[in-house]
Amino acid sequence: MKKIHLLLLKSFIRPFIVTLLIVMFVLLMLFLFKYIDDLIGKGFQWYIILELMMYNSATNVAMALPLSVLLSSIMTYGSLGENYELVAIKSAGISLRRAMYPMMVVVLVLSGAAFIFSDYMLPVANLKYYSLLYDARKQKSADLLPENIFSNRFPGYTIRVKRKDDDGQTLHDIMIYSKGTLETNQDVLFAKSGLMYRSKDDLFLILKLKDGIRYMEGPGDEGNAMPRKRLTRFRFKETEQKFSLDGFKMTRTDENEFRSASMMMNLHQLQHYIDSANREVDSNVNGNYALVAANLKYTTMPQKSKIKQVVPADSIKLKSVSEKFNALNNSASEVRQVIDILKNRADRHKETSKSIRRYIMEYQKKFTLGAACIVLFLIGAPLGAIIRKGGLGLPVVVSVIFFLIYYIIGTIGEKSAKEGDLSPLVGAWVAIAVLFPIGLFLSYKAATDSALFDAEMYKRFFKRFSLRKTKPI
Incomplete structure (x- = not known):
């Protein structure tokens, strides 16, 4: 049994490291293509570019790690199935679930490491990366005197x-x-x-x-x-x-100016900000009535008011037209004042609530990274056992399709949560909730040796269906 576990671990670790490096390299190239115009021709030292690439690679782990787990698990079990090694394992009386135990332990360790990374290392990497990128983008070009252009780069x-x-x-x-x-x-x-x-x-x-x-x-x-x-x-x-x-010359901005962003905080800092913002929202809501109470007339007092005798508004008689005009102007002025007060506080409440949702989303993303690794492994391992194809051909196509489903659903949920259409908790976990039943279903099909992706089975089914329709009555 130990030899089988070692075989599975060796079969998984090698493609995992290779796919992780490949995905990180592809994402790094996307970063260079996106910001190439902001970095080239500004006279940076070579270590500035290297530092930016290193910090960008750290920020890309949140996307590269789940995709690498999915792709490497499909490749591992697909290669074992293609070489009939899974058949030999099952013939020895070891089920697919038991064969997945060592891999599951490795993925759980990776999930725990991903959580620690996202809580302790990722905020620091984001802070270093975005502050350095900000300074690099605002740096003037090293082409001091371009041709046929009136350059104002030198003051005066x-x-x-x-x-x-x-x-x-x-x-x-x-x-x-x-x-x-x-x-x-x-x-x-x-x-x-x-x-x-x-x-x-x-x-x-x-x-x-x-x-x-x-x-x-x-x-x-x-x-x-x-x-x-x-x-x-x-x-x-x-x-x-x-x-x-x-x-x-490149001047560095104080990093403390970027620390208030949600991506630069760990769990403790995010929780502290959320609690403080919620207390601020509650205090503002309680203070709304006190702000407009001075503009409330005794004719609009609540029924539980201590005033025993209320004078009806119709009993107030204004003698001249000028008095009526002044009264209307005063009323309109007070109405506008109340509207301005409430509008400003409503806008402030809206921005604060949006900020709270954004910080809650970032808080939940610390946990969803590890959960995504587990769910995508539950999809990738049985998929590899079912399709029985190794290498970088069909496994890459299948893994990219499932990762796009995960990424699109997660992006839609995140944006909807930030806009207030969904709860931040639902928006953060909706992609996991959608893919987890799919992973359980595929695991069940792989454990029961289902021919889910066997093309011949579907051809026989449709051929039998077509024969029934063409059969004469």
Whole structure:
């Protein structure tokens, strides 16, 4: 029995590791394709890109792990069935359920590890990943002086380069506008050619300009009754211009600004936020009547009011038209005031409730990751035993179909829960609830040697049905 268990474990662990690495690689490529324009050409150090890829891989575990469990379980039992090893195990008196025990133990361990990862490591990875990605996306491009574009990347200057050589450093037809204290272009420089390079300390961009002219506009003589502007013109054979590169260095945002997001919290922090938000909602609801009570008239007092004598509204007689007009204006003003108060508090209550639902969803997702691994294993193992196909052919197609069903149902449930159409608990677990009976059904069919995916059985059935219809009466 121990040898059979070791055989099953070896048959499962190898394809599981391979499929996990493949899925992680595919998801990493999707990340690079999505953000390639925000990362390339900004002069990042190689370790910045590597760090982003590492954190992104950690955030992809929530999607890669269930798919890897499903695919590897189908491949394992499909390969055992294709090589008639399952037949040999059953002929030895070992049922399929007993043959699944060691695999089930491994999947339970993986589910526990997935829960620990999602509670302790995933919030940290999300915090590092999204904060670094935010800083990387807002980083300015390393192409400091693009061709035929008036660039404002250097504060106080507008620079246009008509053409650059293939080396990227030799410039032609350069125009530089310098802004003065009044934010106007008071200094214009033209140069036929130039050379662009960085200083040794990488603090400045240096333009070595040749064959140019510079126009400067300044104030005239102060003693003149009608002061005029003074235009100064300089011709030069060679000059240098320095521009600070402080704005092109990547600056890191304080990570504490991202800690309030639900993905950056563990179970304890999420529970603390949910409790605090619920208390805030309850206090706001209880305070609604106190806010509008000052605008309530004695004619609208509840029946349990202590006031014994109530004067009917019709008994209040207004003598002149102006008094009636003033009374109506005052009433309309109070109505608008009450509506504004209630509208603001209703909007605040709506946003707070939506935030609570989002945090409850994130709280439940800590548990659904491990549960998804178990449910998808219950689907993948009997499917492999039924279809009896190993490798990366049919098992990949079947696993992708079931994973898409799981992902689509989960996404619909999550969005519906965040919008308030479903309870957050239902939205988080609806995909598990739908697939779990399917897993039990497939396990029963595999244990009873059902030919559920045997094409010949369906051909014989439809052939028999067609013969009955064509049989003469």
